[in-house]
Amino acid sequence: MGAGFNRLNGLTIIQTSQGLAEYLLSDVSEPATAGIVIGYDARHNSQYFAELAAAVFESKNITVWWYEDTVHTPLVPFAVKTLEAAAGVMITASHNPAQDNGYKVYGSNGCQINSPIDAQIVTSINMNLEPLTWGLHEYSMRKPILADMSSRYFLSLGREVALAEVEKRSVPFVYTPMHGVGLRYMMSAVDIVGMKEAITVVDQQAQPDPEFPTVRYPNPEEHGALDLALATADQKGVTLVLANDPDADRFAVAEKVDNVWRQLTGDQVGVLLAHWLFSLISPQVTSDDFFLASAVSSQMLSYMAQVEGFSFRETLTGFKWLGNVARDMRSQGKRVHFAYEEALGYMFPNLVHDKDGIAAAIHFLRACASWGSPWAKLQSLYEKYGYFETINTYWRSPSIQKTLGIFEKLRNLQRPFPSRVSNRTVTRWRDLTIGYDSATRKNVPDLPTSASSQMITCWLDQSKSDGAIRFTIRASGTEPKIKSERLEDNLTDYKADLHDQYISSVVANNRIRLDKEPYRFLDGSNKNGSMMLTSRSRKDSQMFEIREAPVQGTNSSGSVA
Numbered sequence: 274m275g276a277g278f279n280r281l282n283g284l285t286i287i288q289t290s291q292g293l294a295e296y297l298l299s300d301v302s303e304p305a306t307a308g309i310v311i312g313y314d315a316r317h318n319s320q321y322f323a324e325l326a327a328a329v330f331e332s333k334n335i336t337v338w339w340y341e342d343t344v345h346t347p348l349v350p351f352a353v354k355t356l357e358a359a360a361g362v363m364i365t366a367s368h369n370p371a372q373d374n375g376y377k378v379y380g381s382n383g384c385q386i387n388s389p390i391d392a393q394i395v396t397s398i399n400m401n402l403e404p405l406t407w408g409l410h411e412y413s414m415r416k417p418i419l420a421d422m423s424s425r426y427f428l429s430l431g432r433e434v435a436l437a438e439v440e441k442r443s444v445p446f447v448y449t450p451m452h453g454v455g456l457r458y459m460m461s462a463v464d465i466v467g468m469k470e471a472i473t474v475v476d477q478q479a480q481p482d483p484e485f486p487t488v489r490y491p492n493p494e495e496h497g498a499l500d501l502a503l504a505t506a507d508q509k510g511v512t513l514v515l516a517n518d519p520d521a522d523r524f525a526v527a528e529k530v531d532n533v534w535r536q537l538t539g540d541q542v543g544v545l546l547a548h549w550l551f552s553l554i555s556p557q558v559t560s561d562d563f564f565l566a567s568a569v570s571s572q573m574l575s576y577m578a579q580v581e582g583f584s585f586r587e588t589l590t591g592f593k594w595l596g597n598v599a600r601d602m603r604s605q606g607k608r609v610h611f612a613y614e615e616a617l618g619y620m621f622p623n624l625v626h627d628k629d630g631i632a633a634a635i636h637f638l639r640a641c642a643s644w645g646s647p648w649a650k651l652q653s654l655y656e657k658y659g660y661f662e663t664i665n666t667y668w669r670s671p672s673i674q675k676t677l678g679i680f681e682k683l684r685n686l687q688r689p690f691p692s693r694v695s696n697r698t699v700t701r702w703r704d705l706t707i708g709y710d711s712a713t714r715k716n717v718p719d720l721p722t723s724a725s726s727q728m729i730t731c732w733l734d735q736s737k738s739d740g741a742i743r744f745t746i747r748a749s750g751t752e753p754k755i756k757s758e759r760l761e762d763n764l765t766d767y768k769a770d771l772h773d774q775y776i777s778s779v780v781a782n783n784r785i786r787l788d789k790e791p792y793r794f795l796d797g798s799n800k801n802g803s804m805m806l807t808s809r810s811r812k813d814s815q816m817f818e819i820r821e822a823p824v825q826g827t828n829s830s831g832s833v834a
Contacts, residue, residue, distance in 0.1 A: 274317065274318060274372060274373065274374050275372075281318075281322070281374050281375070281376070283321075283322075283325055283407075284404065286322045286325045286326055286376065287325055287326075287329055287404045287406070287407065288398055288401065288402050288404070289326075289376055289398055290325070290326040290329035290330060290362075291329055291398070291401040291402075291404070291405065292394060292395070292397040292398025292399070292400070292401045293360065293362070293378065293394055293397070293398070294329055294330050294333045294335060294401075295333075295397050295400070295401050296393060296394050296397040297309070297335065297359050297360055298333065298335075299397075300393070301359045301360070301381060303359075304335055304359040304360075305333075305334050305335050305336065306336060307336070307356075307357060307358050307359040307381070308335060308336030308337060308338050308356070308358050308359060308414075308416075309330050309335055309336070309337060309338065309358055309359055309360045309361065309362065310338040310340075310349050310352040310353050310356065310358050310360070310361035310362070310379075310418070311323050311326055311327050311330075311337055311338070311339055311340065311349075311361070311362050311363075311364075312340040312344045312346070312348060312349040312352075312361075312362070312363045312364070313340070313343060313344070313363070313364040313365070314343055314344070314345075314346070314363075314364065314365040314453065314454050314481075314519060314520045315343045315453060315454050315481030315482075315483060315519070316364075316365065316366060316371075316373075316374050316483045316519070317371065317372075317374065317483045318374055319343075319364045319365065319374060319483075320343075320364075322364045322374065322376070323362075323364045326362055326364070326376075327339060327415055328406055329405075329406055331414045331415060332405065332406045334414070335359075335414070336414045336416065337414055337415045337416065338352055338356055338358055338416055338418045339415045339416060339417050339418060340352075340417075340418060340419050340422070341417045341419050342419055343454045343481065344419070344454065344458075345453075345454050345455055345458050345517075345520055345521035345522065345630070345631060346363050346365055346367070346377070346520040346521065346522040346627070347426075347521075347522055347624075347625045347627055347628070347629040347630075347631070347632070348422055348423070348426060349361040349362070349363040349377075349379060350379050350383040350384070350385075350596075350625045350626060350627045351383070351422065351425075351426050351429075351624065351625045352418060352422045353379050353380075353381065353382075353383045354382075354383035354625070354626075355422065355425055356418075357381075358381065359381050360378065360379060360380060360381060361378070361379035361383075362376065362377065362378055362379070363377040363379070363520075364376060364377075365377060365519075365520040367518055367519065367520050367522065367523070367751070368451075368490070368491055368492035368493070368494075368518035368519060368520075368523060369491075369492075369751070369752060370485075370490060370491075371483055371484050371485050371491075375751075378394070379627075382597070382600050382626070383596075383600075383625065383626050383627075384592075384593065384596035384597045384600055384626045384627065385591075385592055385593035385596060385597075385627060386593065387593045387594065387597050388721075388723065423458075423461070426624075427461050427462065427465060429623070429624055430462060430465060430624060430631075430632055430635060431465045433621060433623055433624055433632065433636070434465065434466055434635055434636060434639050442642050443467075443468060443470060443471040444468060444471055444513065444638055444641045444642050445471050445473070445509075445511050445512075445513065446471060446472060446473070446511060446513040446514065446515050446638070447472075447473045447474075447475060447502050447505050447506040447509065447511050447513070447514045447515070448472050448473070448474055448475070448502075448514075448515050448516070448634075449474070449475040449478045449479075449499070449501065449502040449514075449515075449516045449517075450474075450478060450479065450481075450516075450517050450519070450521065451478055451485070451488065451491045451492075451493065451498065451516060451517060451518055451519050452478050452480075452481060452482040452483075452484075452485045452486070452487070452488070452491060452519060453481060453491065453517065453518060453519025453520055453521060454481055454519065454520060454521055455517035455519075455520075455521035455630065455631065456474060456479055456480070458521060458631045459472070459517070459521075459631060459634065460472070462631050462632075462634065462635045463635070463638070465635065466635055466638060466639055468638055471638075473505065473506075473509050473511060475501050475502050475505050476505075477501055478501060478502075481519075485519070487501055491518060491519050492518060493516040493517070493518055493523065493524075493525030493617060494525070494539075494616065494617060498516075499514060499516055499525070499527055499536065502514045502516060502527070503527060503534050506529065507529075512528060512529040512530075513526075513527075513528050513529075513641065513647075514526070514527040514528070514534075515634050515637070515638075517630040517631070517634070518617070518630065521630045521631055522618070522627065522628045522629060522630050523616070523617040523618055523628065523630050524542065524617055524619060524630040524631075524633035524634050524637070525537075525542075525617050526542050526637065526647065528646065528647055528648045530646070530648045530649075535648060537647070537648075537651070538615065538663055538665075539570075539613070539614065539615040539616055539617045539618070540570055540571035540573065540615045540661070540663045541651055542613075542617070542619070542633075542637070543566065543570065543571070543574065543613035543614075543615070543619060544571065544573050544574055544577060544651075544654060545637070545640065545647055545650060545651060545654070546611065546613065546619055546633065546636055546637060546640070547564055547574050547577065547578075547611055547613070548577060548650075548654060549636065549637075549639075549640040549643075550564075550610055550611050550636075551577070551581050551583070554610055560584055561584070561606065561607050561608055562582075562583050562584060562607075562608050562610065563583065563584045563585065563586055563599075563602060563607055563608065563609045563610065564578050564583055564584075564585055564586075564609075564610060564611050564612070565585070565586050565587070565588060565595055565598065565599060565609060565611070565612035565613075565620075566585070566587060566588075566595075566612065566613055566614065567587070567588055567589065567590045567591065567594065567595060567613075567614040567615070568587055568588065568589055568590060568720060568728075568730065568745070569590050569614070569615055569745050569747065569756075570613065570614055570615040571615065571661045571663050572661060572743070573654075573658060573659075573661040574613075575587070576658050576659065576661075577654070577658050580657075580658060583610075586598065586602070587720070588612075588720070589705070589720055589721055589728075590614065590728070590747065590750070591614070591750060592612075592614065592618060592620060592626075592627050592628050594721075595612040595613075595614065595620055596612075596620065596622075596626035596627050597626075599612055599620070599622045599626055600622075600626055603622070609622050610622070614628070615663060615665065617630075619632075619633040621633075621636070665756065665757065666756070666757050667749070667754045667755060667756045667757070668754065668755045669753060669754055670748075670753045670754060670755055671753075676727065676748050676753075676755055677727070679755065680706065680727045680729065680746075680748070683729060683746070684704065684707070684729075689702070689709065689711065689716075690702035690704075690709075690711060690731070691731075694731060694733055694744060697733035697734055697736075697742065698733065698734040699731050699732070699733060699734075700732045700733065700734050700741070701731065701732035702729070702730075702731045702732075703718055703720075703729070703730045703731070704718075704728075704729050705718055705720060705721075705722045705723065705726070705728045705729075705730075706722065706723065706724060706726060706727050706728060706729070707722075707724070708722040712732075726747075726748065726750065727747060727748035728745065728746075728747040728748070729745070729746050729747070730743060730744065730745040731743075731744050731745075732744075744757065745757065
C-alpha cells in the first residue's frame with residue numbers, strides 16, 4: 274500500500290472497481306440484480322478499500338452483497354455460489370507482511386478468476402481510469418449478509434463433517450489465528466463437532482492486529498511463526514497445535530512427538546486429509562471420482578488414489594486452477610472430493626471452490642478423533658504407499674527484472690535444456706512459460722502455459738535410494754519470491770526415526786546446503802557447471818543472488834548446480 278499507480282490506495286481501488294464493474298455490465302448476464310459480494314479482513318485499510326469498492330458498484334446500480342464485519346476469505350466465494358452473484362471481491366493480502374493488501378476477485382462460478390477473464394478485466398480497468406465517484410456514500414443497494422451467510426456456511430460445514438461416524442471425543446489442541454480474523458469462525462466450527470472445550474487459544478495472537486506484532490511474517494510456514502503457539506502448548510501440556518493465516522484460508526499443524534515438535538508440511542497434511550476422505554467415500558465409478566493437487570505438490574496423493582480406486586488429476590499452481598478445474602470436471606459429471614496445494618491450502622468442493630483453513634481444521638480434528646496421533650498415522654501411510662519427501666525453499670527477489678533474468682539464464686544454459694542438475698541426469702524438462710515439454714508429442718506441455726508466469730520443472734533420474742526426483746523452480750504469483758520445490762518419490766530406505774539424518778544425506782549428496790527447518794538456504798557448486806543460485810542470510814531479510822560458476826576446460830554439459 275502507498276501512493277502511486279503501482280500501489281494499492283484509494284485511487285487504484287476505485288479504478289480497479291470501475292473496470293470490474295464495466296466488465297460485469299458488458300459480459301455478465303444481469304449483473305445489477307445478481308450483484309457482487311464484497312468482504313474484507315482486518316488489515317490496514319481493508320474496510321476502507323471495501324467501502325470504496327462498494328460505492329463504485331452501487332454507483333453503477335449493481336447490488337452489493339455486503340459483509341458488514343471482517344470475514345475469513347472463503348465466506349466470499351461461498352456467498353457468490355449461494356446467492357448466485359455475478360462476482361465477488363475480497364480485500365485481503367492473506368499471509369503477506371503488514372504493509373501489503375490485495376484485491377481478490379471471484380467469478381460467478383465462485384472460483385478465483387483465471388485466464389482469459391483476468392486479462393479482459395485488466396483491459397476494462399485501463400479503459401476506465403478516471404474516477405467517477407470518490408468517497409464513501411450510503412446507497413440503498415447495499416445488502417448486509419454476514420449473519421445469513423455465516424449460518425448457511427456452518428450448516429454446510431456441519432453436513433460435510435457429519436459424513437464421518439466417529440466418536441465425538443475431545444482432542445485437546447492449541448489454536449492461533451495469527452493476529453487475523455480466524456478465531457470467531459474457528460469457535461463456531463469447533464462447536465459443530467463438540468470440541469469447544471478442547472481448544473486453547475494463544476492469547477497474544479487471538480485478536481486481529483494488522484501490525485502482526487509477535488511474528489516476523491504472519492505466515493504459518495515461516496520459521497518462528499508458531500513459536501508462541503508451541504510455547505503455549507508446552508505450558509498447557511498439549512501436544513497438538515493448529516494454526517490459520519490472517520484471513521484463515523490456510524491451515525497448519527504441528528504435533529509434539531517423543532518430546533520434539535514436528536511441524537507437518539503442506540504435503541503431509543494434504544495426504545492425511547485425502548486419506549481421511551478416502552475412508553468416508555466409496556468410489557462409484559473409478560474414473561469419475563477425483564482428487565486433485567497442483568503441479569508443485571507431492572506425487573504421493575496420485576499413488577494413494579490409484580491404490581484406493583480413485584482418479585487423480587494434476588493442475589497448475591494456485592487455487593484459481595484447482596477451483597476452476599474442479600468446477601469444469603463437475604460439469605462433465607465427475608465427482609471431485611478434495612484438492613490441495615503444498616502451500617497449506619486445502620479445498621473441499623462441496624463447500625467452496627477455494628482453499629478453506631477453517632474447514633480443513635475441522636476435518637482434521639474429526640480425523641484425529643479417529644486416528645489419535647496424526648504423526649503416527651502419517652507413518653502408517655508411508656508404510657503402505659511408500660515414502661515421499663518434499664524440500665521447499667525460496668529466495669526473495671529485488672525486482673521483476675532480476676527474476677526474469679534468472680529464468681532466461683536457466684533456459685540458455687543448453688539447448689533445448691540442460692542435461693544434468695548437480696550429479697543427476699535430467700530425464701524430462703518442462704517449461705510452462707515458453708510451452709515446451711521434452712516428454713510429450715511435439716513437445717507440447719500437457720498443462721496450460723502462460724508467458725507471464727515463470728515455471729520450469731525437471732525430472733531427474735533414479736538412484737539406489739529413491740524412485741526419482743522432480744524439481745520445480747517458479748516465480749511466486751503473489752510475493753516477490755522465487756520458489757523451488759524438490760519432490761522425492763518412493764524412497765526405499767526411509768525410516769521414520771531416521772528422517773533428519775536421511776534429509777542430511779540427500780542434501781549432502783546433491784550439494785545442497787540447508788539450514789534448520791523450514792529449509793531456507795540453497796547453495797551449490799559443480800566444477801562442470803555453468804550456473805549456480807546462492808542465497809545469503811541477513812538479519813532483517815532473505816536475499817538471493819545469481820552468478821556464473823567457473824567452467825573448466827571445454828565442458829558444455831549444461832549442468833545446473
